Amino acid sequence: MNSFNGSTILVVGGAGFVGSNLVKKLLEEGPARIVVVDNLLSADVSNVPDDGRIEFIARSITDDDVLAALPENLDYAFHLACYHGNQSSIADPIADHDNNTLTSLKLFDRLKDIRSLRKVVYAAAGCAVAEKTFDGASATKEDAPVSLFHDSPYSISKLVGEMYGNYYFARYKLPFVKARFQNVYGPGEILGAGHWRGTVHTVWRNVTPTFIWKALHGEALPVENGGIASRDFIYVEDMAKGLMACALSGETGEIYNLASGVETTVLELATRVNSIVGNKTPIALKPARDWDRSGQRFGDPAKAREKLGFTATVAHEDGLKRTIDWTRQNQVRIASCMRNHLAYVPDVGKYS
Template identity: 70%
Template sequence: MIQNTEKFPKPDFGNKRVLVVGGAGFVGSNLVHRVLEDNPREIVVVDNLLSADVSNVPNGPRVRFVASTVTDDLVLGDLPTDLDYAFHLACYHGNQSSIADPIADHDNNNITSLKLFERLKDIRSLRKVVYAAAGCAVAKKTKDEPAATSEDAPVDLFHDSPYSISKLVGEMYGNYYFRRHKMPFAKARFQNVYGPREILGAGRWRGTPHTVWRNVTPTFIFKALHKEALPLINGGEDGRDFIYVGDLVEGLTRIAAYGEPGEAYNLASGRETRIRDLAALINKLTGNPTPPDIAPPRDWDNSGRRYGDPTKSMNNLGFLARTQIEEGLRQTIDWTRSHLEVIRRCMAHHADRVPEVKNYVA
């Protein structure tokens, strides 16, 4: 239960200068649109479009888009010295790509975090630096009935992917800059985010077909809209905590406004949804009559079942994931239907490497 909600009014970024690294991506672009509602002084969006599409970036006099990696010294040097808030959401997306190319994951995750934090430590106007951490990196892996993962869960030293490792390294670098340089660093531990603006195929080739088939929810929705069988890896027995992107973005703003530097906060629904149930719900909402396709487990994935505990975020930030999964999926399906042209354009860039894509973009 949320305590003292009167202490946590909706965060307001009016007349503030905000940096969003990775602001053309799925979560980042939704955050940019949310901050714009408050008439900020400026939003500086830095994104190299490695796994994003420029169509996600809103036009307007308050948005300055820098189409570059933030590791570029010229870009870092040109950042405003009077930033109020910084959100570090850039990453090398995602697990499968990091397995295919661990060096690229290191360069785009670890080096990005280190160089960005080294620059931000000198900007004394910053009220908060919010880092997109990964709840999966600390979640206990089980095939049995899971328990909610809290922020103080022990961290295993054996991980399924370089992506998971680099997300933890980003936390550690941020913790170092908080302690050594007093950088006001706070960690947002994401669960499985879904919602509008996640574009299949967005960005450049990242080593595997998962450049196109990014995450389970947009993949299921796209295939269901085309009346195809949804692939149930491990029979859909695994479970995840699905949080709607609008709720997660509100959580990010609350960490910026109310989070304590040095602390981690789960942005989670607090509920587990089995993948088989997700598939059944998407098929129902899209009217897809095709039965799912049972597929074997992935040889690298030991995640099993998990969900996050949002109690700390509820009590300390006034955070609540309000969007029920059926309503969130309806909104995501509607957005997908109205943006099929953009999605197919992005997918088409990878048609030579992922032959099945030609069925959608011809």
């Protein structure tokens, strides 16, 4: 099989931002069945496509009966579930363990017994291996050294997931491939989706949707540490294609950066968003985040290009325009999710 046509696929975290975009792309490939498992902790059910080929299970993949009921004829599995975000993991490390580390261990332990599997693709984190620097970044390669000191439980959990996958690959021949994410952005990331997770970042998530929402409402974009931090922004449809390439062409036991390879500072991002939206409110400069030492980083896409034939094709400005258009069209839905957290973030009550 060199395509997803007629296949049975598991997507854990498939109601989330990246997972739902992946499911939509997979549906275009003619699969027989897609099983989506998502406990909706940081996702919204509206992201799940209405398609008869999808079986949606709104529970955690750590539930033993959910694991037991997984199809025995799975061809592919994508593990994208996590306890969303560094800040949430700092606020509640135990919840991060339950929803980020334990999910990986229990899922891989179950999948080792499904002999039909062709590939298990795990969403790894580029931030967990990037050099901690504010003195100028070099492109992070797949074989970058890994520190034992980390900024957040989230980063630790994502690395532990890699290690568990490597163990099951080496011990049980689980066909495990690691896809190391950079900073994904694009349509489908709903501010406030899911349940309260102990921090305002339940609402104010990744930097791109936060900046877009505030710019659309004429607000100042909060830029920390002079905006010198840099990231590798990759459009979500490119990420979905990269994940699919990992499943079809990735070598078991290997890891691939899914990256644009372009370094963009947070100040550049803020300036670009304001320019596209037409927001005239000056940027609000804030102090550096006291927990974040990762500073400047971007990924090296050479291995994925050479081994998978994958290249991110959506330029950052074009991707931002598409994301801004989607946000405008979905403001009512986003505002509704944000207002679910009024008790904790009163300011979101102003959005309608």
